[in-house]
Amino acid sequence: MTSFPRFVDGIALGVATQVSSRELRRHCASTAAASALTHPDYSILGGRLYVAGLHKDTQRSFTDWVICYGTGKDAILGREVVELAKRFGSDLDDAIVHSRDFLFSYASIHSLAHSYLLRVDGRVIERPQHMYMRVALTVHRDNLPMVLETYDSLSRRLFTFATPTLANAGTVHPHYASCFLYMPDVSSSAGLLEGVHDLDRFWLADGGIGLSLGGVPCRRAGTDGQPGVLSLMKVYDAHADYTSLCRRTRPSRATVHLPIWHGDVQPFITCRTSRAAAHERVKGLFLGLWIPDIFMERLASDESWSLFNPTDVPGLLETHGGNFAAQYEEYARTVDPVAVVRARDLWAAICRAQQESGGPFVLYQDSINLKNNQAHLGIIRTSNLCTEIVQFASREHTAVCTLASVAVPRFVRSSGSYDFGGLHAVTKLAVYGLNALIDVASYPTPEARTSAEETRALAVGVQGLADVFMALGMPFSSSRARDLNVAIFETIYHAAYEASCELARRDGPYPLFSGSPASSGRLQHDMWPETVTSDRYDFGALRAQIQEHGLRNSMLTAQMPTASTARLLGNCDGVDPYTSNVVAHRVLSGDYTEMCGWLVRDLERRGLWTEHMRLDILRNHGSVQNVAGLPDDVKEIYRTAWEIEPRSVVDLAADRGPYIDQTQSMSLNIAQPSADEMMRIQLHAWERGLKTGLYYLRTQAPAYPLPYGVGRIPAGTSAPAASEDAGKVVDSGSTGEVQCETCSA
Template sequence: MSLSIEAERPAAAPSAAEPTLSKLAASEPGYQIIRRNGAVTPFDPSKITVALTKAFLAVEGSNAAASRRIHEAVAEMTEQVVAGLTRRAATGRTFHIEDVQDQVELALMRGEHHKVARAYVLYREERARERARAVAETKPVASAAPLLHMKLADGTLIPLDAGRLDKVVREACADLDGVSAEPVLTEARRNLYDGISLDELALAPILAARTLIESEPNYAKVSARLLLDKLRREALSFVHGRAEQATQEEMSVLYADYFHAYLKTGIANELIDPELGRFDIARIAAALKPERDLQFDYLGFQTLYDRYFLHVRGNRFELPQAFFMRVAMGLAIREIDREGRAIEFYDLLSSFDFMASTPTLFNSGTLRPQLSSCFLTTVADDLDGIFKAVKDNALLAKYSGGLGNDWTPVRGLGAHIKGTNGESQGVVPFLKVANDTAIAVNQGGKRKGAVCAYLETWHVDIEEFLDLRKNTGDDRRRTHDMNTANWIPDLFMQRVEAGGDWTLFSPDEVPDLHDLYGKPFKTAYEAYEAKAAAGQIKVFKRVKALDLWRRMLTMLFETGHPWITFKDACNLRSPQQHAGVVHSSNLCTEITLNTSADEVAVCNLGSVNLAAHVTPDGLDQARLARTVTTAMRMLDNVVDINFYTIPEARRSNLRHRPVGLGLMGFQDALQTLRLPAASEGAVAFADTSMEVISFHAIQASVDLAAERGRYPSFEGSLWSKGILPIDSLDILSDARDGDVELDRSSTLDWEGLRERVVTTGMRNSNTMAIAPTATISNIVGVSQSIEPSYSQLYVKANMSGDFTVVNAGLVHDLKARGLWDEVMVSDLKYYDGKVSGIDRVPADLKALYATSFEIPTEWLIRAAARRQKWIDQGQSLNLYMAQPSGRKLDEAYRLAWRLGLKTTYYLRALSATHVEKSTLKGTDGKLNAVSATVPVAAKAAAPIIVDIPLENGMAVPNACSIDDPTCEACQ
């Protein structure tokens, strides 16, 4: 039989696929195929159709009944193959014939045409043997490699420098265990052709190295170093105004000269603040450490390359150490010894011990240094206030700020409007406007706008609020892009546990509830209930608290929203109770700051890389203390340097000076310490590690207060009364009449620090918050935030593409026990990236490398509660459930409340998708070998009684996709 992809198209009637194929070919002109003999010919999608059709006919015959089905299947798979090739083309527009055949094979396997796929594979193998025999029979005396040329930007052809390609690949593999330059060079050379462009030449070894990552994680570093070589050519050529390239070895000498030219280029193009040019540049350049360019993994470096490095019309001119120094200089711009501080900040960032948040990395050292991550606003109950809030959202989001809006003051559906003598449509129509504004602004074109709306549980519109993310109903009352969160008072949870009633009100008739919490809220709320019963309140509704709670969990199950957050825990433990009320959290639920009509809360974030501060012997407290001290200074500087787009944000930030120091790499730290996440040891480490961070963060703020002065609203705060975060647990416990399960153990000298806080004061009203770190943890190459791993082998999809990710720690442990081989790679794919189902993996490794969906949710909540006692703000806590049910959700969220957590974040649940059972070899960057948890809309469910009804025993909640590349909530 003949299945060759290279076969000529026979003269026949047009197939059903032809209109689509011609459209694809017309829309993607210029793609080329490298034949096995090195010849380059135009890419013709119709030949894919021919090959697929022949494969089917060879196996299934050509009877009329099968003909239509075959043509439909072939048309669909051809589109998949063409889309897969062109979408992954990156900067190149050329494919090797083997790449095309790989994609055809994958399309057949994905379509579950197993017999056809098997025949196709066998045919390819037979043809390969025939070619090998033909080569052997000719036995040429000498076979000189064909002379290849590369095409410069002006079209000039020059001989391809094979020697440099060899040197760059070998340099990229140097000093890395388990890697070799030969397989990279072999695969790269296979994709070379005469007339190859410089970009394609640079791309060839990168793609070659990427195919090897699944078998050896260190090839991720090789791929990053090869991409670095491509960036060096771009950057050096642009800043010097001439074609130039350099190896890593050469850059150890050239980096300082490059940095001078880089600054001049950035300033001339109005991308860098001219003030940076007035630093002692010689001193700054001498402090650069070129060797730190080599520590990136491919995912992190590609992310920086695509989204962070400065560029002019797509021409990147910022190398990694220049990037970190630009950020550091921007943060040190108002220091007295600004060169010394810039070098100190640079050392911390470039070492990966600490990483600033994305807005800081984007904008520090630029003309508009909007460095803050989060903004919290309260929306007023009138048209001017509502549309001012929408405008503020747009201005704040423009420079990459994430938003949390408190919508509780806006009157509910049916409430009286005095000015028009009409009735209000409620809060929902305005939420639709806010939703569409966030998408339109699009964070200055860098990433999707992101906003979260909060509503208190007593608001009369709460039931409609719960439905905002549904895919059914009136689309004018839906917000498909906005995140939503319930802002729940303790009284509601107490009514749920008691099986009591709950009354919904319009805020214009109960205006003080918005600013009350704890026992004063209970008193006022019960008084309003009495008024409603007496007919003195017009708009209200009485429901069963348990029914409303069940509906909250049902919507969380079905749509992933609204999130569950707790008003009283946020306020009763807030250091700033004297200065106002916490009315909501932020986009990712870790910020708990006061808002009001004239203050928009602002928080400035950065995260400690906990994995860098842990050895097998334990936590390196001295190193962690140094990191935290410098990081707190950097974050405090943000307050004064920051570019504020609205005056309310500036007023709030300068008055309270809050910062949010967080952490990432917690899972990596546990694995270094050999502590399974589902263990008492992991819970204890969460406690002790956060205690050390908390102690030194507070101490650093005291030191800054001694140097620079207290924050203006310090007097009257809990700090001024000697009440630290660990002490505020008593306030929460008293408000709940002791009905709270809280651990109060400690190990450090808190009494001495408490005395310093009272006598010296604090520089910052708030010091800690644990953000999701989804992007900066990729840059650093560690696990996100406090998250457990959800797979040990997967393909991560984000705005920069698809990336094979393998847990290097697991590979190291399996190698040490002689278990890492191709069979293990295959088994990991078969078991969806989990080791639990692989018999030959020892029990201790199964426990240590259990994935997030294998860890009982209770362990994650307990660890979070032990952290929460040390934190003056909150933490982004995702909950994972492999098989969620109403009962499990109820137990988990009630436990979170009883343990004193302030907020929770996404509910993440497994979908029906799983690891591709096919190989990744030779296809990385061309397929998602491991599917992330993809949100799938479940069937509409009735209010839960005990468990959420399941459709045919299976339902998948529309929870957040773990790696949805369009989701920027946690980037």
């Protein structure tokens, strides 16, 4: 490989005749990162150069730094953090390991500096290790052993809290919750418009929002006409656009969830596509469909489907399962529908919209409510922004969730085994931290605080599952990968429930625990038919402990997208497979493209990594399936998301489903899906009992643009990503996906 001379030449060519030392460091760092297509180690080199400059411009002592920026009229840190830093100063300073900053890749440290590290007058004034200690101190306050243990795990990148916590912990804006599930007042137009103020407050508190408009009367013309769902969404969309300008790290976004029987569902499905009329098109709102079992049955048997005005069918909003089906059929006989359509025609419209915009998202309302830890509170009618949080919400209870994700690749041992004990311990640490955050957070509305304090819901998920499989040489859809997938999530589930039970023994169960399924010994995995737990953990003993002491938290696990925080830790998003072996990181801070590190190091071990091999992979758009000279096992391990059967992705999600008490942001990559193919996949997801049938549908354009590093683009230089989907090297088509950084844990 001749990349290093090219890298040096790139530095020389790009330097101006007069340049400051800071500008020179940044130039060297970005030039190194631009060579990451040659070898991923250049991204690490770029990160180290960037960190060297950052360390030169910031204070070393955490205590001195806190006192400097936490006092005076322009203080950006909260008073309690300052007092704790003064109290434990030497212990905190001695615990910090600044050298760990040099482990960040360029993409990671650049994203961290752009969106997470604190700034004053536009200048970054915080080191990554300061951020981790700031977070740990905020979470555990005067419990010094827990502060130091949490700092160490965050610093070693074993797990991470979600974006709002990382960005706001210890500051004068203590907003730590990631997700709000909101139910507007649908009793009048005035009530619906008053709800806009609540949405504004959630957005300004750095939250992502899910809300149900299922009870909003559908559009009707006339003197007593109703404006309908789309007109209301336009109002919400305008507020999302405005509040986006007021936020530091990410735009304001919400997902509107609508039942598939609603009379406005047809224009709702198309309102993010080019087919929508200009006055009905929205950009800051995403779409979720709530689909009952009876619709899927009629879809499978090619029957008709009736759409209703919700004011005519109030019972449909208050039932689920068999009761819903009976109520629906009764209304179909006795109530005049808004329209009657063929179920498959409606599905074809959904598929066309998904091909163009990536949505609407698909959620199965009966599976959600039949497997509900909060079943004693009422019907769940909405999810969150990214479809992984499902909780009861009402006018009096705005459901809230605080998130974290565990970096599962960190527990792969060099021997080729997996450290389940370490994973279990870190999961418990994450639960302790999230539970503590519930008490120290600020909430934008009284209804949000009420729900947070009475249900104490939290969510632990994972990031980097695909990295685990690659590190251990397992094809993504292999039986070994399926077994490890279940073992990882069973471990996280057991650890989370054990930690919550320990907290309940100390502090008491969550206030609304009485009457919950868990209070009678029925846990989430008991709600899934034919679930067989392993012998690794004693669930019988855990169940007995929960019945005796309760749980401190009503919800404990979910699988979020982790789109942003996975970049910080250098992992693949959530549980998704790699979309290309040429990885394009696209987040708010910019685009960074590099070769897949697992593939490069695997080929180096085999003596197969050459310049010719590199160019061959680029010519194949990041795929290795048609690259000559590669062993078959390499081609199997490094299949991209486009080369993995979607049913395999569904099966992996269903296999881990019993250990996820909320739900999963499951995206699918299908190059050119048809309505029939999507129907088969979704029928399979529904039959396997998934709660979320689809988060994003990602598609590909029929023709590829010129691949990076080939032809007119000089090898070793960076190029902008061609789509908004982080991780693709080529145009995704037109999904219009915007990565959900609000929910990413």
